[in-house]
Amino acid sequence: DVKVTQSSRYLVKRTGEKVFLECVQDMDHENMFWYRQDPGLGLRLIYFSYDVKMKEKGDIPEGYSVSREKKERFSLILESASTNQTSMYLCASSVQQGLKYFGPGTRLTVT
């Protein structure tokens, strides 16, 4: 069974803090993705990666950066958290053009 894990289920941070969200997959997938989900706006792609050290901007990359130093791990970084980044963050992985597997999500609150 494919497993995608995220470092925290719930996270509360203060405005201006640097925040790291970690995602790990155990199936040697090339592709990894970060989405955020907001009421009324659905799921939107923030960043994705096709391989180690490669990254591509998604639809809403502003205010975020990512890191992929190892194939199994994809980190989302909020350099200076703001209240409008309060959201549900979902990580996914897949082989090339294949079935996408999602992690359990991290509910981030920025106060």
Next chain:
Amino acid sequence: GIQVEQSPPDLILQEGANSTLRCNFSDSVNNLQWFHQNPWGQLINLFYIPSGTKQNGRLSATTVATERYSLLYISSSQTTDSGVYFCAVEGAGGTSYGKLTFGQGTILTVHP
């Protein structure tokens, strides 16, 4: 980019009823997935179905790629089927490679 529309936005059923959820998409796709989002927020894979028909227990799905739609059928619904159902597609165009675009979801409520 590719557009994905789901209908209906909300659906209320009595336990035991059948239902059909629809997903329309605006362009050719390499990948189409149906998900159920559980109350804790996790997206559970239901079907990977870029074309054809699949069945898994009380659920089945059909994608008619040439007509750009997919249907999810739920038979003999149970209260545990409640939640949000998402359709997501990966467009066949170069800029869509590898990326899922989600519909807005159908909120299903099943009453006992």
